[in-house]
Structure formats: structure tokens, C-alpha cells
Amino acid sequence: MTSSCIIRHFEHYAELGPEEKELLASLEKAPKSFPKGSLVWQQGMDSDYFFTVHSGWACSLRNMENGSRQVLDFYVPGDVIGLREFAFRRRISNMMTITDAILCPFPKQHLTDLFARSRLLCNLFFMMAARDQAILIERLINLGRRSAREKVAHFLLEMAHRLDKACADIADCNHLPLTQVLMADALGLSTVHVNRTLNELKQQSLTASASDGVVILDREQLSKVAGFDPEYLQEDVESLLHNISDAPTLVNNSSGG
Amino acid sequence: MTSSCIIRHFEHYAELGPEEKELLASLEKAPKSFPKGSLVWQQGMDSDYFFTVHSGWACSLRNMENGSRQVLDFYVPGDVIGLREFAFRRRISNMMTITDAILCPFPKQHLTDLFARSRLLCNLFFMMAARDQAILIERLINLGRRSAREKVAHFLLEMAHRLDKACADIADCNHLPLTQVLMADALGLSTVHVNRTLNELKQQSLTASASDGVVILDREQLSKVAGFDPEYLQEDVESLLHNISDAPTLVNNSSGG
DNA sequence: CGATGGATTGACAATATTCAAAGACAGTGG
DNA sequence: CCACTGTCTTTGAATATTGTCAATCCATCG
Known part of the structure; x- marks a missing residue:
């Protein structure tokens, strides 16, 4: 395949x-x-x-x-x-x-x-x-x-950012296939409360709901609500590679030198 | 030293x-x-x-x-x-x-x-x-x-178990040098509520307080309160070592074979 | 002895949960 | 094309849990 x-x-x-x-x-x-x-x-x-x-x-x-x-x-x-x-x-x-x-x-x-x-x-x-x-x-x-509002906002943004990095080419990264039940169980909230929180966000046009999940409409505003900083999702591959090439070669692998 | x-x-x-x-x-x-x-x-x-x-x-x-x-x-x-x-x-x-x-x-x-x-x-x-x-x-x-009660109980037990493994020889593993403020910030609760929860546990003689922290008195009962299962703290070193010795030797390190 | 950090208490308020019922929607089979 | 089913969403009312504020207590330490 x-x-x-x-x-x-x-x-x-x-x-x-x-x-x-x-x-x-x-x-x-x-x-x-x-x-x-x-x-x-x-x-x-x-x-x-x-x-x-x-x-x-x-x-x-x-x-x-x-x-x-x-x-x-x-x-x-x-x-x-x-x-x-x-x-x-x-x-x-x-x-x-x-x-x-x-x-x-x-x-x-x-x-x-x-x-x-x-x-x-x-x-x-x-x-x-x-x-x-x-x-x-x-x-x-x-x-x-974080409050329920922040929880929901922060969580949605994290998933969107992870999608950005993983598959910006093949998917709409603002569209998350998550039910409210799943979100509730992820955020430690009740389904009812997630629903209400999400409805608040909808009324402010920050999110919307699709037939099969949630849609993020306004990342910027949502980031403010959540206090979201994506730094924790950015690995530092560069200096890792640097460290690797610096270290003495003991193993017979390729990966240039 | x-x-x-x-x-x-x-x-x-x-x-x-x-x-x-x-x-x-x-x-x-x-x-x-x-x-x-x-x-x-x-x-x-x-x-x-x-x-x-x-x-x-x-x-x-x-x-x-x-x-x-x-x-x-x-x-x-x-x-x-x-x-x-x-x-x-x-x-x-x-x-x-x-x-x-x-x-x-x-x-x-x-x-x-x-x-x-x-x-x-x-x-x-x-x-x-x-x-x-x-x-x-x-x-x-x-x-x-988990409820506040379960949170506190579970957390105390985890730390005690980790002490058991790390330094049963050099310390009293039921004695944890934790202030209520620290516990609150770890468990996502307010200090006041930790205090009340802890007092409940004290009244049932499950815990006590020392001048510099908390003392666990009854692990068994506390485990029931918390639904605590220490399995997640037990690494499986044995099969790891087994895997290592099974893998083909490419590197010139010791560790038998 | 006063200063400090932590523990404790009470009264009140906010936040989130529970329960129960109804609505929306897609997929299925007749 | 329509009723039927199951899953997910939405809503209201009552309740529970936990947080906030503010004051007091207590022990330790220099």
C-alpha cells in the first residue's frame, strides 16, 4: 500500500x-x-x-x-x-x-x-x-x-497546532473531529458544561460546530482567551542534530559527519 | 565528596x-x-x-x-x-x-x-x-x-511509594516534607480546601501533620479512599534487559552477552 | 520579642455537576 | 421517501463542590 x-x-x-x-x-x-x-x-x-x-x-x-x-x-x-x-x-x-x-x-x-x-x-x-x-x-x-473556558480554548488550539505541524497539507487543521463527550473526558469537565462553554465561544464566533466535530474560527481571539503559547510544541531539532554530529563516532552508521 | x-x-x-x-x-x-x-x-x-x-x-x-x-x-x-x-x-x-x-x-x-x-x-x-x-x-x-479527598490521598500514596523505592534505607517514607500550599498547587485545589480535606483525613487517623509536613498513618485505608494502585510505578527492567541481550551486538560495550 | 511562613476557621460566592428530558442529525432498511 | 435507530447536542432547574476573602492562630527563628 x-x-x-x-x-x-x-x-x-x-x-x-x-x-x-x-x-x-x-x-x-x-x-x-x-x-x-x-x-x-x-x-x-x-x-x-x-x-x-x-x-x-x-x-x-x-x-x-x-x-x-x-x-x-x-x-x-x-x-x-x-x-x-x-x-x-x-x-x-x-x-x-x-x-x-x-x-x-x-x-x-x-x-x-x-x-x-x-x-x-x-x-x-x-x-x-x-x-x-x-x-x-x-x-x-x-x-x-484553568477555568472551563480557558481549558476548552487552550485544548482546541493545541490540537490545531499539532495538526498544523503534522498534516497541514492533507487536512483542514481548524476542523477537529471531537465530540463534546470526548472533550469533557479530556478536560475533566462534564459534558453539559463543555456544551455550555462551547456555546459561549460560538456566540462570540470563536468556534463553530460541524456535523462531525468542532471548528476553530478565530485562532487569535481564542489564543487570548486561553493564554495559549505554542512554544511547548516546538522541538529544537537543530541543536539536537548539532550535538549528534559533535559526539565522537563509535557506531558504524551513516548520517554524514 | x-x-x-x-x-x-x-x-x-x-x-x-x-x-x-x-x-x-x-x-x-x-x-x-x-x-x-x-x-x-x-x-x-x-x-x-x-x-x-x-x-x-x-x-x-x-x-x-x-x-x-x-x-x-x-x-x-x-x-x-x-x-x-x-x-x-x-x-x-x-x-x-x-x-x-x-x-x-x-x-x-x-x-x-x-x-x-x-x-x-x-x-x-x-x-x-x-x-x-x-x-x-x-x-x-x-x-x-477525582474528588479533592481522592486527590490528596492518591497523591500522598504516590509519593510514599516513590520514596519506598528510592530511599527506604535512609528516610521515613511515610513522612513527606510538603506544605499545604505546595499540595494545593500540585492538585489544582485551593489551600483552604486542602486544609479541610487533610483535616478530614486526620480525624479518621489516616494522616497526621508534623512540624515540617504530612505523615501517612494508615496506607491501607488511604489506598481505599484513593483507589490507589501502584502498578504504574513498577518498571519492567527485567524484560528490558532481556531485549538488550537479545539484540545483535553492534556496539563495543560490555554488559555481557 | 516581633517577624515570618504556614495552618486554621467561618461566611459567602462562584463554578461546575447531576438529573432528566427533548431536540438535531446521519445512517439504515423498508 | 419515510419512519426508525443510535449518537450527539442542547436546555433548565436544583445541587454539590470548591474557591475567595479576611481574620486568627501557631510555631519557629533570629
Whole structure:
């Protein structure tokens, strides 16, 4: 089918040598198709695969004993999902598609191998893990110290920015396929309150609703409402690459010198 | 002074070869002493160093425009702090000591070098980054979908468990040097409400207060209150090591085979 | 001893939740 | 083309939870 989506993703950050491409390609099994609402994995299962998101959206979530749930993060095309489970034998959260999606699995145990073979890829993976953390802490701030209005606004903007970077070419980045229920569970609010908050924003023409989700109309104004600063989404690939080429060469990989 | 605290930390996870010890030791500058309340680093500064916590507690936090703040995580002896900043040129949050503390700095740019030289250390660092994420998502769930009572209880238990693993030998792990203000800022609550919640717990003899913090009296009962499950704190080092020894040897590092 | 940082309290207000019911909309099958 | 179904959205009223303000208390420290 489509050629390796993992390669496409990493090329987004740095130029890859032929060996690196080969390495990445070898990790990737056939892309797998998941209809909307599929459980990609479930808490407690063996964490044996990572995935890249080729198309569609997914989210990780945790079901609580009392029936409520917390959505931890959403994933858009280009994202790598599951790195968080590297430290654990079993999955620590559920992963669900929220639109029809195509995901590209690759086995977790090969990551260790890859780390040894390509310094560049190793560093890029580490960078992605760090970025994931940055996103999580911003979500933490969102949950802890912002009003419902700010929460909704900030969240929408984050997702739009992530779309910008990942797939400005193939999608309308102001159009987010999110139900109010999902947003509520992500923001720690009730559905009813998300609805009311969203309606406020609509009345000010900052957002609108589409048949299958939310639409951002006015990013600038919305940024003011949210106090949004996209800095935490901008990785510093440049100095990473610089560090890599500075370090003594011990491994026989390419990636110029 | 003290011999390398980084080595001590990593030996907690796996047996290190002499080369790995050397590598780690070379990273570490002289341990540095910080009085209680020091700003170790500030948002926006160059993120050029990581630290291990040798003694004392620290926390990362973000100051909000409206004067409030969000504490992101606390760090206890043995923790590595700053991995999150790997992807970024500038620090994305503040780091502050909350007791007198000794931290061991090591330069960020050497991490890349280290990744190339020791497969074991590379994987362990990656594992720690994944664990950090696990802690963050648990804090997320805490903020999003638990009552004040559950928040406080869950948080106290997490910190106690982390102390258990890190320094059961040198400290009373039920004794946490946390003010109510800090807890409030970590849990997204007001100080007043933390106080009331804590008083409830005290009246049920689940916790008590000491001159310099909180004391956990009854972990079992508190776990019930919180719905606490420590699984997310247990890394699976064993299968990680297994994966490492399975992977083909390309790098000239030790760590048996 | 006064100064400081933290803990505690009460009264009141704001914010968000719950419950329950109805409306909108797309997809399905007759 | 229409009724039927399921999912998502919208609304109102009552309630619960948590926040704010302001004052007091308490211990520690120089």
C-alpha cells in the first residue's frame, strides 16, 4: 500500500540516510486499518507494539472504577503512540480510535536494537518522548489551573497546532473531529458544561460546530482567551542534530559527519 | 565528596559494567548544594543540564499569568530531573528545591554521546523517560477525575511509594516534607480546601501533620479512599534487559552477552 | 520579642455537576 | 421517501463542590 509512514514521519525532523530508512522500514509491519471507535489496545495487555498514526485520530484513556473516564491525550497523523509503555510490561492505558484510522505497528523489542544501530534515530525517539511529556504537562496545567473556558480554548488550539505541524497539507487543521463527550473526558469537565462553554465561544464566533466535530474560527481571539503559547510544541531539532554530529563516532552508521 | 550519585541510581536498575560506570561518572560534575526554596532553573533558560537528586526534594512548576501556579511533579532522592527538556532548547518549567538539597548536574549534550556508547544506559534513560510519563498521566487522572479527598490521598500514596523505592534505607517514607500550599498547587485545589480535606483525613487517623509536613498513618485505608494502585510505578527492567541481550551486538560495550 | 511562613476557621460566592428530558442529525432498511 | 435507530447536542432547574476573602492562630527563628 502506502510506503512507510514511519519514514515519512521521521523525515519531518531530519534527513535520513539509507541505512536509517532501511531500519525504520524493517520495523514496520503492514499498515492496519481500524474503524472508528476500535480499541487498539487495552489496559493490562502485553505492551509489545508501538504504532505510528498514518491517518485518522486516536486517543489514550483510562476508565475509572466509578464509571467515569479520563482521556489522556489525542493523536493525529504522524504521531508515534505507545512510547510511554516502553518501561512497562503491560499497557497502562487504553488506546482507542476516534475516527476511522490506519495505524502502522512495529514491535517494541526492536526499538532496543534500533537504538544501538542509529544514533540519529535513537535521539529522535528520545526527543519524541520528551515532547510527549511537554504535552502532558501542558494538559496538567490545563486541568489544574484553568477555568472551563480557558481549558476548552487552550485544548482546541493545541490540537490545531499539532495538526498544523503534522498534516497541514492533507487536512483542514481548524476542523477537529471531537465530540463534546470526548472533550469533557479530556478536560475533566462534564459534558453539559463543555456544551455550555462551547456555546459561549460560538456566540462570540470563536468556534463553530460541524456535523462531525468542532471548528476553530478565530485562532487569535481564542489564543487570548486561553493564554495559549505554542512554544511547548516546538522541538529544537537543530541543536539536537548539532550535538549528534559533535559526539565522537563509535557506531558504524551513516548520517554524514 | 560523596561518590557518584548517578551510578548509585542506575545500579538500582541493573548491574553496570566498568565502562558504563566510567561513562556515568564522567558526566557528573561536583554535587551542588541548594538551600530550601532555591530556583534550580527557570522557564526560558537554556536547558543545558540534567540533574540527579542526591538528597532532599525538588519540584517542577509553572507560574501562571494570573498569579497562581501549577506544580507539575515532585522529585525525591534518586530521581533524574530534566529529561523532559531534552527536546527543547529552553526550559519549559521552573525547578525549585522544597527542602535543602544536593543535586548532581551533568551536561545535556553528553547524553547523545552516552546513547551511542552504552546500549544499556541508553535504554535505561529511555525507560526513565517513559516512567516519568506514567507518573504524569496518573497525575492527570488525579486532576481530571477525582474528588479533592481522592486527590490528596492518591497523591500522598504516590509519593510514599516513590520514596519506598528510592530511599527506604535512609528516610521515613511515610513522612513527606510538603506544605499545604505546595499540595494545593500540585492538585489544582485551593489551600483552604486542602486544609479541610487533610483535616478530614486526620480525624479518621489516616494522616497526621508534623512540624515540617504530612505523615501517612494508615496506607491501607488511604489506598481505599484513593483507589490507589501502584502498578504504574513498577518498571519492567527485567524484560528490558532481556531485549538488550537479545539484540545483535553492534556496539563495543560490555554488559555481557 | 516581633517577624515570618504556614495552618486554621467561618461566611459567602462562584463554578461546575447531576438529573432528566427533548431536540438535531446521519445512517439504515423498508 | 419515510419512519426508525443510535449518537450527539442542547436546555433548565436544583445541587454539590470548591474557591475567595479576611481574620486568627501557631510555631519557629533570629
